[in-house]
Amino acid sequence: MSIYGAKWTEGATVEFASYTDVCKQIINETDRETLSHRRFPLRFIFSNSAEDIRNIINSVHCELGARVLNISEVLNNDEQWPTRDEICRLIKNTETDTVLIALSEYLRFLNDTDFSSFLYAISSIEKPNVRVFIPMLGLWERFYALFWKEFYRAKEWAPVWRISSAPNKHTKIYCLQFNTDNLDSKLEGSLPGCKLVKSVSEWFSTYLQTEVEKIIIVSKVLNMLSKNASSDNAVDFRLLQDQKQLLEEVYGLEVPIDYNENEKRYWTQLFHLISQQRRDFSNSFLKIVEYHFNVHDMSSLSLGKIVRLIEQASDFDIWLLAKTLPKVNKSNEYLNICLSSLDSFKQEKLISKLWFKIFSFKSEHLSQKTCDERRDILREITRAMSDPEELIPDLEKELSTLLNKLDKREVIKYLTGLTSYERELIIKLLLEVDSKDGIRDELMKLYPELKYYIDWESIKLSIDAPEWIIRYFTLYNFSKLQNKKHEEIDTILNKFNHNKESFSEWYIHLNLVLKLIEDKGREMSSGTLRYIWIDGLGAEWLPLIANLVEKSGKATITFKALARVSLPSTTKCNRYEYEKIADLDNFVHSQSSYKHPECLVKEIEIIEKIVDKILRYPEERIIVVSDHGFSFLCTKEHGSYKAFNFDAEHEGRVMFMEEGNDYIGDEYYMVWNIMDGTCKDIYKKALIALKHLSLNNKVPYREVHGGATPEEVIVPFLIIEKKKESDHGSIKKFEVKFDSTELSLRNPILRFKIIPKPDKVVAKIQGKELNVEASSSPNEFTIRLTSYSTGKYVLNLYIDEGVYEQEISIYGGFKERELF
Known part of the structure; x- marks a missing residue:
């Protein structure tokens, strides 16, 4: 037998330099010198190159006429695994020279025992004068170690051929x-x-x-x-x-996320994301994530942008945020802790975690930055997407536990001021703490709407009102906050509501709402205009509304006045042909009794929603009017008493008089001739309470109206003008976020963030340049306003080429302490 380009190796194998030498040997193998050559058909041909294997198959088939047989011929379906007997029968049934392919691909998946026993079985097959060529891709080392070196006929003849020059392409x-x-x-x-x-x-x-x-x-x-x-x-x-x-x-993509079998469905979605959206990201996983969330730089995402991502997020999105954001965005420490501790990636679970994770922190380990960050993100989430009221039972449980263990100052760290329960708790704490320890300032910061409610000091009326009226409402609002009538209120009422004459003297000098509507409506000759009637909106709510409108940045109040309603102070006598918002009035009338602080908190919330609704109207100007206010001081709890047994309505505040009923007014009530309003054509006179008392045999248990106290008859008259888009601020490329724009005189430090990082920041108040201190974080800045007294100031921030304007308030608290 001639061996072309070959050399003998151990175990009667033959090594060839190339596949062409093997092909020559196969074609010219006609002289079968030994009995083994004639009895045993198998010829194993080893190469490490798939290209060699293909070339050998083609050559033997084309030049020798051997048929090509794939072991898949034994399969009955695509996923069937062949048995040893099936392949042995396939070989035994071969009648002509054959190239049997894919045997090496079968052998790869056999364990060592089956591997060697299978090779023994097929190598023992006798088939005289038939050759079966078996191309073997790789496998030589395993073949030799497990089978060939121990095979009993290994040295008798050479049915094993190897191509030594095959390239090692793995x-x-x-x-x-x-x-x-x-x-x-x-x-x-x-x-x-x-x-x-x-x-x-x-x-x-x-x-x-x-x-x-x-x-x-x-x-x-x-x-x-x-x-x-x-x-x-x-x-x-x-x-x-x-x-x-x-x-x-x-994919060659480094994914910096630890694999968790419980999260496999998110990994499947991640794979889909990458296979669908993979672009030229230079194998950057972070770039793929940024592309998915449509953000430019995950490392500098603002809190507002993160909340918008959460608002629109699926479970997978939250999982992806949780696995990536804490590693690249270090500025939101509390958010990162919450994201990293998630074991469920539903949106509501993340929101719950943001609310409650803080309760696992010991008070002494809680930094002010962490507390403020939690409040900021929960405020954004509450504003954008989530009503936290359903969390109140769990929140109450956690805070109640802390109240029993910690000092009140420490409990404040865990408050946000965003839920009704927390707001009620803030009011209770305000009434309990000492005014000298500074806690009240911290509490007011958490509930700015309450601060706005009592902020009569900042109100500048377009039409002056008597000083005693401003003083009265300042006392009234504080009394409502404290749930206790201030003694000076009775002093003022006894003077200015002593009788009909004293009442009339101040009442007729105030502008009637209808007169202001006529005068101001005539002046509004250009632009779009809308009238809004807020049922039950007394003058007590003017500071809150004024502050909410101004803080929104969307509008300004160009005209604010205190006006009188027609008597009696009921809706029936003060109807307008305008769109009516009845939420406040409906709430008050739905209460069986006045509850403190629940009712005050709810009423503030209603006013917030009304202002938000008004600011969404498309008209350029909005005139706000009202029909009456309410009084909480007429209830039995606050010393009201039953003075008379008249058949009065509105829970004892007013009685319309029939013809022939002659009453003489005194210090408790007056007989009023109805000359204006929508009752003037229905009734002639009415008996109206001058003080906080009942005219009938029932004392009110809730807030009432119909009488003649200032809180019932004086209402705000407002003209709100929307700011044009260009008025909202000239800075477009920067986001400026203040920790608070209301500063205590004790600690007047203004802290704010600017995102992205500016090259230059200059701050001025009234033209005077201030020292801007950069903190360790590249986006955080501080201004110390220690040289300024109480009051309101306009701060101008010159950020690179833009200007940002913000109103800053510094308050001392001495008047509040006096009233508390």
């Missing part, structure tokens, strides 16, 4: 050890030069195709058997346990 084969049902469609064609193998039959024909760098096996049968597979000089097997390994090893 094909990477990835066996996915996890469920791939939802991945197949995304894997298909997602990587150039990568072949997806979905079945056993497809695997047996893979190496016949054009050579690929990577093969991904998703066949369930093959992946089940893959624990037996081992790498060699032709292929490199990798068992991938999860999608993270798939992304990193196959």
Whole structure:
């Protein structure tokens, strides 16, 4: 027998320099000198090159006429795994020279015992004068170690041929050890030069195709058997346990997220995201995440932008934020702690975590920055998407526990002022703490709307009102806050509501609402105009509304006045043909009794919503009117008493008089001739209470109206003008976020953030330049206003080329302490 270009090696194997030498040997192997050559048909041909294998198959088939037989012929379905007997029968039934392909791909998935026993079985097959050529891609080392070196006929003849010069091009084969049902469609064609193998039959024909760098096996049968597979000089097997390994090893994308089997559905979605949206991101996982969330730089996301992402987020989005944001955005420490501790990625779970994670912190470990950050993000979330009221039972439980363990100053760290329960608690604490310890300032900062409610000092009326009226409402609002009538209120009432004459003297000098409507409506000759009637809106609410409008930045109040309603102070006598907002009136009338502080908190919330609604109207100007106010001081709890037994309505505040009823007014009530309003054509006179008492046999338990006290008959008259878009501020490229624009005289330090980081910041008040201190964080700044007294100031921030204007208030608190 002639051996072309070959040399003998150990165990009667023959080594060839190239596949062409092997082909020559096959074609010219006509002189079968030994009995073994004639009895045993198998010829094993080893190469580490799939290209060599393909060339040998083609040459033997074309030049020798040998038929090509794939072991997949024994399969009844694509995912069937052949048995040893089936392949042995296939060989035994061969009647002509044959190239049997894919046997090496079968052997790869056998364990060592089955590997050697199978080779013994097929090598013992006798088939005289028939040759079966078996191309073997790789596998030589395993073949030799487990079978050939111990095979009893190894030295008798040379049925094993090796190509020594074959290039060692390793094909990477990835066996996915996890469920791939939802991945197949995304894997298909997602990587150039990568072949997806979905079945056993497809695997047996893979190496016949054009050579690929990577093969991904998703066949369930093959992946089940893959624990037996081992790498060699032709292929490199990798068992991938999860999608993270798939992304990193196959896609070459480093994913800085630890794999958790409980989160596998999110990994599947992540794979879909990457396979769908992968662009030229230079293998940057962060860039892919930023592309998904449509943000430029995750590391500098503002709190507002993060909240908008959470607002629109799916479970997967929150999972992705939780796994990436804490690693790149270090400015939001509390948010990062909450994200990192999530074990469920539903939106409501994250919101709950933001509310309650803080209660796992000991008070001494809580920094002011952490507390403020929690409040900021919860304020943004509450404004944008979530009503926190359903969390109140759990919140009450946590805070009640703290109240029993900690000093009140420490409890404040855990408050946000965003829920009705917290607001009620803030009011209770305000009434309990000493005015000298500074806690009240901290509490007011948490509930700025309460501060606005009592802020009569800042109100500048367009039409002057008597000083005693401003003083009265200052006392009234504080009395409502404290749930206790200030003694000076009775002093004022006894003077100015002593009788009909004293009442009339101040009452007729105030502008009637109808007169202001007529005068101001005539002046509004240009632009769009809308009239709004807020039922039950007394003058007590003017400071709150004025502050809310101004703080919104969307509008300004160009005209504010205190006006009188027609008597009696009822809706029936003060109807307007305008759009009516009845929320406040409906709430008050729905209460069986006045409860403190619940009712005050709810009424403030109603006013907030009304202002927000008004600011959303499209008209340029809005005139706000009202029909009456309410009084909480007429209830039995606050010393009201039953003075008379008249058949009065509105819970004893007014009685319309029939013809012939002659009453003479005194210090408690007056007889009023109805001359204006919508009752003038219905009634002639009415008996009206001058003080906080009842005219009938029932004392009120809730807030009432109909009488003649200032809080019932004086209402705000407002003209609100919307700011044009250009008036909202000239800075477009920067976001400026103040911790608070209301500063205590004790600690007048203004803290704010500017995002992104500016190159230059200059601050001025009334033209005087201030010292702007940069903190350790590149976006945080501080201005100390220690040289300024109480009052309101306009701060101008010159940020790079833009100007940002903000009103700053410094308050001393001495008047509040006096009233408290």
